[in-house]
Amino acid sequence: MLTLTRDTKRLTIVVIYLLAFFVIGAGLYLAFKPKPTCFDGQQNQNEEGVDCGGICAMACIETIVGNDPLVREITFIPADRGRYDIVARIFNPNNDIGASSFRYALLLSDASGRELSRTTGTSFILPQETKMLLAFNLEPDQIPAKAVVELSDFQWTRLRDYRAKPELNIYSKRYVERPDQSVFGAMTGILVNESLYDFRKIRIKVVLRDAAGTPLAANQSEMQTVTVGREQDVRIVFPQPFSGAVAQVDAEVEADVYDAENFLQQYQIPKETGRSGFDYGGPGL
Structure with missing residues (x-):
């Protein structure tokens, strides 16, 4: 006949109590667990996002992030009486994402990078588009060494059924x-x-x-x-x-x-x- 030691009996009793506690706790949780809703801050039910889409009335808002455009060209041209024009070309590498708006700055600087003159503007860009940005009649206080283009604040948009840019x-x-x-x-x-x-x-x-x-x-x-x-x-x-x-x-x-x-x-x-x-x-x- 198998005889349990005192330590074994104690361990067995502890395990039984723990199992009982777990079963009772799980039962209470399931009994009082709140039902999922469209306002619980969680993605459940058949929601497409957190509390949106699926059975929820509020549609999900897609967060669209595009890859930054590539600078294909940036240079300056002597204009008239100490003025300069800037020519820049940028390329949008995204296949179906464009920017309905973005900000740009075209500036002239000296060899050390000190800014001499700048102009700013807004534009847009389509998927896979190469866009020209121009600035005219900048007046630096000395002959510039280089031109720089700065891009920011892209409002990315996914174009549905996109085929080609305007012909x-x-x-x-x-x-x-x-x-x-x-x-x-x-x-x-x-x-x-x-x-x-x-x-x-x-x-x-x-x-x-x-x-x-x-x-x-x-x-x-x-x-x-x-x-x-x-x-x-x-x-x-x-x-x-x-x-x-x-x-x-x-x-x-x-x-x-x-x-x-x-x-x-x-x-x-x-x-x-x-x-x-x-x-x-x-x-x-």
């Missing part, structure tokens, strides 16, 4: 020196809106480059009421002389698709035309 193209681009007595030169071309939308306003940015791609001069202008399919003459003037021979005309056309008021009318293009479109238009973003 705003300039054909027959050319630079003409001294087209008349009033200006040093001008870029001319034909703008065609090959998108599915009439736009209220667009901005055209132009950088003239030499054979090596170095910027020689820059300017920009706006056009109003750009309708689908219509050919419109473009003329961007360069009033002040600059040095170097123009070999390339770099032109960028942008339309703010995040601004619902910038859309005047949408058109449906039949599929057999083969023209690609995009799903923009304020509420569709």
